[in-house]
Amino acid sequence: MREFVRAFGTRRDGTASLEFAFAAPIVILAIVGILEIAMLLFANAVVEGAVRSAARFGLTGQTTPGVSREDVIVQKIRDSSLGLVEIGPEDIDILIYPSFTDVGRPEPFDDANGNGSFDAGEPFSDVNGNGQWDPDMGAAGAGGPGEVVVYRVRYAWPMMTGLLAEQFGDRVDLGASIAVRNEPFDAAGGS
DSSP, X not given: OHHHHHHHHHOOTXXXXXXXXXXXXXXXXXXXXXXXXXHHHHHHHHHHHHHHHHHHHHTTTOOBTTBOHHHHHHXXXXXXXXXXXXXXXXXXXXXXXXXGGGTTOOOOBOOTTOSSSOOTTOOBOOTTOSSSOOSSOOEXXXXXXXXXXXXXXXXXXXXXXXXXXXXXXXXXXXXXXEEEEOOOOBTTTBO
């Protein structure tokens, strides 16, 4: 019996299989995680490129007969995303601002009660002209010559596998945006 125990303790047959059995799940999980994150980053880079491409078109003031500039810009974003991300018009915001410092800021209001937030009935400046106070003063549209325009896309990227769903959920909310000043184009006929 002693010989059997001594031989069992010194044998190395099958150690590689045992080590692989311990390491394989960790290695596979790491590879899948790397692929998930790589696809997520790739999709985000593609959408950022699509937004830049649309902004380059939009800031020139070019027009297409029978189609609004905003519709052309939305289509450029969809086309440039390579079909990798399904982006609808509801996922895209094109907003005009008075200046770069106003991007994302609320419409100015007179804080009558001093609580630091807008309350119904307080006087405000309707910068975007929609008749109500907004937490973002941007007005919808592609803007005119020399105006500041923000192109913003938000979308939910679906995870390929469920392995990282516990950490990230089934979908990851991503987005891309760019702020530009339109060129001084001829507003009547584009550049």
